[in-house]
Amino acid sequence: MTVDSEYWSRYYEVTVERPAWQTVGIAIARFRAEDNAAAGSGRERRPHRERLAVDLGCGAGRDARELLRARWRVIAIDREPAALQVLAAAAGPDLGARLETRVEDLATVEIPPCDLVNASLCLPFLAPEPFAATWGRIVSALGPGARLSAMLFGDRDESASDPTMTCLPPEQIEAGLDGFEIEHWLVKEEETQTALGEPRHLHLIEVVARKIG
Numbered sequence: 564m565t566v567d568s569e570y571w572s573r574y575y576e577v578t579v580e581r582p583a584w585q586t587v588g589i590a591i592a593r594f595r596a597e598d599n600a601a602a603g604s605g606r607e608r609r610p611h612r613e614r615l616a617v618d619l620g621c622g623a624g625r626d627a628r629e630l631l632r633a634r635w636r637v638i639a640i641d642r643e644p645a646a647l648q649v650l651a652a653a654a655g656p657d658l659g660a661r662l663e664t665r666v667e668d669l670a671t672v673e674i675p676p677c678d679l680v681n682a683s684l685c686l687p688f689l690a691p692e693p694f695a696a697t698w699g700r701i702v703s704a705l706g707p708g709a710r711l712s713a714m715l716f717g718d719r720d721e722s723a724s725d726p727t728m729t730c731l732p733p734e735q736i737e738a739g740l741d742g743f744e745i746e747h748w749l750v751k752e753e754e755t756q757t758a759l760g761e762p763r764h765l766h767l768i769e770v771v772a773r774k775i776g
């Protein structure tokens with residue numbers, strides 16, 4: 564299987580109508596609960612201040628659009644121009660008003676300070692060195708109270724033998740979250756299918772974590 568621009572374009576066609584992943588939903592719900600609690604206590608005048616998310620490797624934007632529907636501002640980043648075209652078209656002018664798209668490589672992208680970095684099924688496509696550097700930039704972009712929602716591949720994933728990818732033991736991912744409170748953690752290993760219908764051995768790690776220091 565060759566994962567090239569043509570592969571990703573087919574992936575976007577298939578996934579554009581798919582629902583957002585639960586990781587981003589959990590993160591949105593956690594922020595909403597905090598905003599409601601702050602509004603109730605009178606600490607925050609506006610009940611839902613506009614928050615900023617950076618969606619890395621956004622693809623067709625199933626997570627980005629969920630954030631936009633929840634009235635977040637979103638910077639959506641992908642290396643494939645087709646991803647951002649599909650996302651912008653699906654968002655339309657209404658949701659699109661709070662969307663910024665950037666064609667950039669995750670290996671080098673500057674990540675602005677934000678409330679949430681969302682990274683669903685994209686960071687494993689970086690080789691170990693750029694993965695570590697990008698992870699460091701994600702951690703630096705998040706101040707106290709900000710969150711990371713991510714879907715990563717574990718070391719028993721079928722891509723683990725590919726040197727151009729990064730599939731880590733769950734303990735190593737957890738160690739990379741020093742200074743975070745882990746709010747959601749799910750490790751799943753199963754025979755499944757890709758979005759394009761190919762059989763796949765998946766070792767998936769879902770995480771939502773809140774920066775505490």
Ligand SMILES: C[S@@+](CC[C@H](N)C(=O)[O-])C[C@H]1O[C@@H](n2cnc3c(N)ncnc32)[C@H](O)[C@@H]1O
Binds near residue numbers: 640668683
């Ligand atoms: C499996 S798709 C996931 C898309 C979306 N997050 C989702 O969950 O539907 C992986 C995405 O990561 C993007 N990607 C992979 N490597 C990248 C890189 N080095 N820089 C930017 N985007 C990258 C691909 O173009 C693709 O859109």
